[in-house]
Amino acid sequence: MRVSRLVYRSFLQGSKLLSGRSTQFTSPLASYSRNVPGEKDFNPIKRTGNILKNDLIRLKNEVIGIFHPGSENQQTKDIDEPHKYYSWQHNCDVLIVGGGVIGSSIAFFLLENFPGAMNVTVIEKDPTYTKCATTLSCGGLRQQFSLPENILMSQFGAKFLRELPRRCGIEGMDPPDVQFHPQGYLFLATESGAEQLTLNHDVQMDLGVKNVLLTKEQLQKRFPWLNTEDIELGCLGLENEGWFDPWTLLNALRSKAIALGAHYVQGEGVGFEFTEMPDVIISGDDSGLPYNRVNKLVVRLETGEERKVTFSNCVIACGPSSGHIAELANVGSGPGMLAFPLPVEPRKRYVFNVHCPKGPGIDLPFVIDPTGTYVRREGYGGNYICGRSPHEGEPEPSTANFDVDHDFFDQCVWPHLAHRIPAMQELKVKSSWAGHYDYNTFDQNAILGPHPYHHNLYFATGFSGHGLQQAPAVGQAIMEMMVEGQLTTMDLSRFTFDRILVGHKVLESNIV
Ligand SMILES: Cc1cc2nc3c(=O)[nH]c(=O)nc-3n(C[C@H](O)[C@H](O)[C@H](O)COP(=O)(O)OP(=O)(O)OC[C@H]3O[C@@H](n4cnc5c(N)ncnc54)[C@H](O)[C@@H]3O)c2cc1C
CATH class of the missing domain: 3.30.9.10 (D-Amino Acid Oxidase, subunit A, domain 2)
Structure with a gap:
């Protein structure tokens, strides 16, 4: 099997390259309504109306903010009431499944670097975070790895922790x-x-x-x-080297991401939907079947109701459940490149x-x-x-x-x-x-970046006991791959999913 060329397409490039026309891509400048009431609003006129309405509300909030700096707006509300994740999104540029330290770091880095440029939505099934790996970890940060990639990521993490008060500080809060x-x-x-x-x-x-x-x-x-x-x-x-409080890092990244405009939605991703695109050819796919672009996540809300969110790009950052969530996108059960499961x-x-x-x-x-x-x-x-x-x-x-x-x-x-x-x-x-x-289970290291078939489905998982300290580096790397189309800060190209296709393990000798 040929392995597709390793190119990280920006989502602008990506949609053009793949289809020759603008498809699900939502312009970075387009803003979607935060509280669109129902599917019926997919009517283009209503949707345009909602976008305009949303822009006016945002403008009003900004004007109120100038004259009444202490006034409450939706963002501060979200931070103060973290369990109230009700701002449902029908469409987004980047959908992150899993709002632990990894998902929250990706949301933060995207929005810190491109403030206001895209709709970043995070689906998190348990906003109490009582069972996620992040809050149950030992909080350790070390530089003693055998792989340069892991060392670079931890060095980046250490530097980021020093900068955290400034970069994740929110006006009016400690x-x-x-x-x-x-x-x-x-x-x-x-x-x-x-x-x-x-x-x-x-x-x-x-x-x-x-x-x-x-x-x-x-x-x-x-x-x-x-x-x-x-x-x-x-x-x-x-x-x-040393240790720190994992919850504080998660909360800082999440709160700042929200302050920068990320939408956290409480719900569980339970399935993906696809759109058949017969005019698209994926390099390395010799299945002969028409390309099925993954573009919707089915989310089960707390009430049991199921809704769909359409995305341009999706990141699976579900920690230990990541392998299972990838399966929902046929990773591991499809033909050709899709025959290889995400080994997490x-x-x-x-x-x-x-x-x-x-x-x-x-x-x-x-x-x-x-x-x-x-x-x-x-x-x-x-x-x-x-x-x-x-x-x-x-x-x-x-x-x-x-x-x-x-x-x-x-x-x-x-x-x-x-x-x-x-x-x-x-x-x-x-x-x-x-x-x-x-x-x-493949080689106990991070799996980062897009799937070679589902070019718009990214993985950020598989950290096997050292993901907390790597979270800032992961946020930076996914942001670079997705938006800038290349890794510029750290060369983590050996950590992509492609290594699983060719059976090339990248082994770390210092796994604890
Ligand atoms: C005991 C222990 C000790 C550790 N010690 C260290 C250490 O010292 N140093 C270190 O760097 N790392 C350590 N780690 C590893 C580190 O904690 C993890 O690698 C890291 O926290 C992974 O973060 P995450 O966001 O990917 O996963 P998680 O923190 O598990 O977050 C994933 C989130 O996804 C959500 N989710 C899952 N499925 C769905 C779905 N279908 N829909 C919506 N949301 C979903 C979950 O609710 C969860 O909140 C340790 C881990 C453990 C368990």
Whole structure:
């Protein structure tokens, strides 16, 4: 099978290239009514009337804003009442399915860069965000990856976090504070892993990461509480590593995106619809079947009612559910390029919060043991969070629920912790939670950009445990691919879906 040429078309270009005429593309300058009452308004005259009406309302609000700066408008209402997502959109330029940190970052970057130029609508099924990966994550940011792409994305993330108060600040509200705890990661390696750790360090140094390799003796001296008997080498981060509050980042991106005009709609994407376009030929598609352009999402509202939203471009940013949502667009069940599923599924991961009065305290970096067991400080009162992913061959816990298996701590986490940090032989599990990784079963890395057949269907998913810190970079990259037609800030071209078609894995050695 031939793989289509890797071109990121802007949506203006895209619609012209594909059909030779303007189809579903909505001019960036066109504005759609936020509260169009029903399907009947697809009548062109009524729709034009609605657009004009909407422009007048917006003009009125702007004029009122000039003379009465404190007056309430729809945007501040949305921010103050985040659960009231009722501004239904019939049409949009960019539809984002999933309003977690990734979807919200994409909305923010699109609108920060092109304010007022396009209708960005985000469909989010659960605005309480209690079960999404973002809010259940450990909030870690690190530069210690083996792939240049992952390092670049985390560097971008670290810089963005510094700029967050300015870039996501909203007039009249406190600037967002993600409560960043600067503390390096300490990756440890046994004899067999030392070479890989050194190679990773070299890649990191080439990209300007500040960290240091420590021998067994140096580790013993620097961290006297660490058991180094089976350790050969460690790598300690000196800058741009630590952890922060995931909810604050999500909320900051979402609130600012709303302030910039994004429409957040509460509802669940349950199906896609297509328009047959026999005059369009897709490079690499040898199925011989007419091209079916995906252009509508069926959304089930809280009330059970189903509505359709027409889009020019759609981004699947559904975290662990992304593979399932892609299936609804026939990704994985169609002919030719559509035969390959989006390899993203939920994988349950436990996080245990332990109290250990004799633990290393503030001296503890974010330790990653060679067994994959991790531990970091949580506050200053002798509390820590820890966990680990199942090893190859170990059973994956069921993702049917968010229950925690406490035996997993006793059998799979604690023995490694107690071995590495003997003071942790005495500890008490205070609480625990489970979250679902958006796990890429193909190569555990991000899948970013358009599908080679559905050129207007983008993926931003598959982060497998490191998506929170990559969210700003993803927002930037999707914005560049979609609107500017090329990646200019970071070369993430190896992370496109095309690698799945050709079976080329891009493997990261530092998956936690
Ligand atoms: C236990 C744990 C620890 C982690 N630790 C870290 C870490 O230390 N550092 C790090 O960088 N990353 C970490 N991660 C990974 C990180 O949290 C995720 O990669 C990232 O949050 C993914 O963001 P997302 O927006 O894609 O997904 P989510 O946060 O899951 O958001 C997806 C959203 O899509 C919505 N949705 C799903 N289906 C639909 C639908 N059909 N219609 C409408 N909406 C839908 C969901 O309701 C959800 O709000 C961790 C993850 C877990 C689970």
